[in-house]
Amino acid sequence: MKRIRVIGIGMGDPGHLTRDAVEALATVDVFLVADKGEAKADLVRARQRICAELIPWSHRYRVIEVVDPERGPDRERDSAAYGRGVRDWHAARVDAYAEVLATLQPHEQTVGFLVWGDPAFYDSTIRIVDALRPRFGVAVDVLPGISAPQLLAARHGIPLNRIGAPIHITTGRRLLEEYRPELGDVVVMLDGHLQCAGLAETHPDLRLYWGAQLGTPDEALVSGRLAEVIDEVRRLRAEIRARDGWVMDTYLLRPA
Incomplete structure (x- = not known):
């Protein structure tokens, strides 16, 4: 693996992706998608539809669903406990993604994360990728989306x-x-x-x-x-x- 691309995909409509984001999709060999259970399976399917519609048929890629770690009961936590809980959740996510990344094939050199909305707004993906970067020694770039x-x-x-x-x-x-x-x-x-x-x-x-x-x-x-x-x-x-x-x-x- 040489590169991780964090791609903002807007609100699930293929029309929300910038031209840069569409071009970036066609460079990705493996997309990692959080599996948050059947209740949110529509969010996984929306990402799959975007890939199917916007990536040229000649480009081979695969989508790997990674089971999302359990997150604690945020509503009952005070600010300090909430912050610790989110950091622990992020750390568990990093470990889950790292386990999958370690199994990639030699030709799978570019990994993509498809971020709902824009990666800059209340999303953890950039923090997750920043933690993965030193483990794998990869380059990282971020492409914005409609928030x-x-x-x-x-x-x-x-x-x-x-x-x-x-x-x-x-x-x-x-x-x-x-x-x-x-x-x-x-x-x-x-x-x-x-x-x-x-x-x-x-x-x-x-x-x-x-x-x-x-x-x-x-x-x-x-x-x-x-x-x-x-x-x-x-x-x-x-x-x-x-x-x-x-x-x-x-x-x-x-x-x-």
Whole structure:
């Protein structure tokens, strides 16, 4: 193995890949994909479809599914325990991938990781690859993709910021302790429990722009005053999880 390529694939739509990313796909001999169980098998199949559609038929490659290590109960952890748990999970992932990489054939010299969205936004792949790099002495490059916040703004037909104003990007875990109107527009990711509901009473004029399963046939969008639409978001989110077995969503909070 000589090179690892971290490729942002957008939100599962082949049209979301840049030309550079499409060209990079055709250089990869082996793609490593995390197997997160049957509930999230659609995410593996989406990656396989992208490869089948965009890689020339003449280029031979294979996809290896690597069973993802178990992750602890994040919701019950405080910040310190959460950080330790994520680091332990990452270390277990590194070991799992290293075990597979050690078995590659001599002609399999380029390995690819297909990252949902963009590798720069709340994704562990670059950290995993940085840990693998010294073990195998390989070169690494990263190709960006369309991120969830970008697609969210496009679907709602809005910019993420107002004129000359900042954008604050955070997680659901941190939202309630961090939020204040002076932050400006706030993009929230990884909020499986809709922590924004805790702001509805104290900030009744906040506007919510929410999207789930962005870029897929099951895409759902909601916008309006947070206090007025949060119940609709909860309902849609529950329907999506019941139907698909997983939910990927993000949202923007905008002060009046």
